[in-house]
């Protein structure tokens with residue numbers, strides 16, 4: 001049974017921010033600057049509340065000089081505090097955007113270099129969702145909620161300190177009546193929200209995955225009249241999303257209890273403040289500062305509690321992106337750092353591979369394809385031919401046994417070096433959106449147009465390219481002109497020539513390729529072969545007949561009598 005690195009629907013949510021800290025590495029200085037600005041802004045904002053008390057006391061005591069001075073101080077504090085808050089918010093948003101751009105690059109690179117089994121074993125829509133939707137959600141959090149969270153926490157802390165300096169008695173009463181029930185409410189919310197946000201994220205991903213996967217099959221679904229059945233399945237995903245969203249809203253409503261608590265506490269502070277003023281233990285200015293500051297504490301706390309909900313959601317999103325990066329990492333990345341020779345034998349020793357079903361797709365296959373040899377693999381549908389091709393190309397790691405090129409275990413070699421030596425042209429070649437030339441030159445060596453034209457000439461394909469509406473500049477891929485399966489294989493063969501591999505494995509497009517294209521593929525393959533090892537997974541009787549050495553699947557029986 002192979003190790004199947006699949007994504008977890010509810011990934012590990014422990015120490016998520018610590019694990020993500022690596023993506024902030026280049027931004028630590030900027031973050032320290034943001035925190036310093038934020039603290040300074042919070043001190044000024046808190047100071048302006050204290051200045052209000054001074055203004056009231058100066059006005060009540062008929063001190064017009066003091067009144068003018070404190071009014072000016074108040075204005076200055078409000079203006080400077082606002083300016084610093086704006087600056088720190090702007091800076092924080094910029095740092096967040098840069099850190100998230102880095103995270104997205106890392107996530108896309110992780111999928112780009114992930115083992116083939118990882119990409120096959122996970123839903124495309126789920127992968128898409130994690131590198132787009134989840135990171136976009138983190139972006140909104142970083143730009144919207146995070147600055148409020150940071151500023152709110154700083155102002156809250158300074159306000160409590162200021163209140164204690166005015167009257168520790170009132171502060172203690174305030175904190176004792178407000179904090180314990182508030183903490184209880186937030187804890188209850190956190191307990192429910194963890195699963196609620198995770199369930200929503202998973203349900204959203206399922207909706208996206210169902211849609212993304214079904215879209216390419218849309219034509220066939222319509223032809224077969226299966227659209228209503230597809231809509232039913234989609235509706236089931238949508239209903240699940242609705243249920244999870246309902247649970248999320250119910251969890252968020254827990255936080256509404258804070259408003260009630262807040263109202264009760266403000267009433268209490270007002271009554272106690274009036275009593276202290278009546279006894280001459282407090283000035284009116286200080287009492288006003290107290291009520292204003294207490295309201296500020298409650299509001300900030302409420303904002304923070306609401307932001308905790310969004311922080312929880314961001315936490316889940318981050319956990320899902322980190323899960324993608326973890327699960328997509330190759331199991332043994334490049335243990336053998338040595339260079340692979342330009343030519344060599346390809347050897348399979350007692351190779352076994354299973355997709356996890358009841359029977360292995362390949363079992364105990366031993367075979368040596370000598371350098372420069374041509375081998376045809378044939379067998380009935382589903383007998384494991386393509387699987388052998390992928391094992392030979394190092395795209396799959398065998399569960400048992402070993403595949404070696406020139407004596408190097410492919411599972412331990414650097415995947416980029418393996419790709420440079422062994423190229424597999426799959427049955428269905430997919431092109432990226434862009435011109436034909438762009439698709440052909442999508443190689444680490446970035447061949448220029450002249451080199452591409454030369455390769456086309458070597459393979460006898462200049463005429464075919466000239467027959468396309470825009471020649472080498474013809475748009476291809478999803479939005480370009482449609483190339484047939486056989487023509488797309490031609491594109492991949494040209495790309496293989498440009499990559500100059502030692503071993504070329506062609507998983508022949510199915511028998512439906514028209515005669516003309518089949519001849520072009522055949523001609524290109526003869527031209528490309530040279531001293532290269534050529535393995536053709538045959539679907540056409542003509543190819544099988546021409547095989548000098550035939551590997552018959554599934555028994556892995558090698559027959560040298562076939563063909564000429």
Ligand SMILES: Nc1ncnc2c1ncn2[C@@H]1O[C@H](COP(=O)(O)OP(=O)(O)OP(=O)(O)O)[C@@H](O)[C@H]1O
Nearest residue numbers: 120355361379380381382383384385386387388553
């Ligand atoms: N990605 C996959 N996940 C699970 N099972 C798979 C996967 N790919 C192939 N299989 C199964 O493994 C077995 C061998 O498949 P494989 O594609 O290697 O056969 P094949 O001989 O190339 O078939 P064909 O001639 O139809 O292309 C089949 O039973 C198939 O259903």
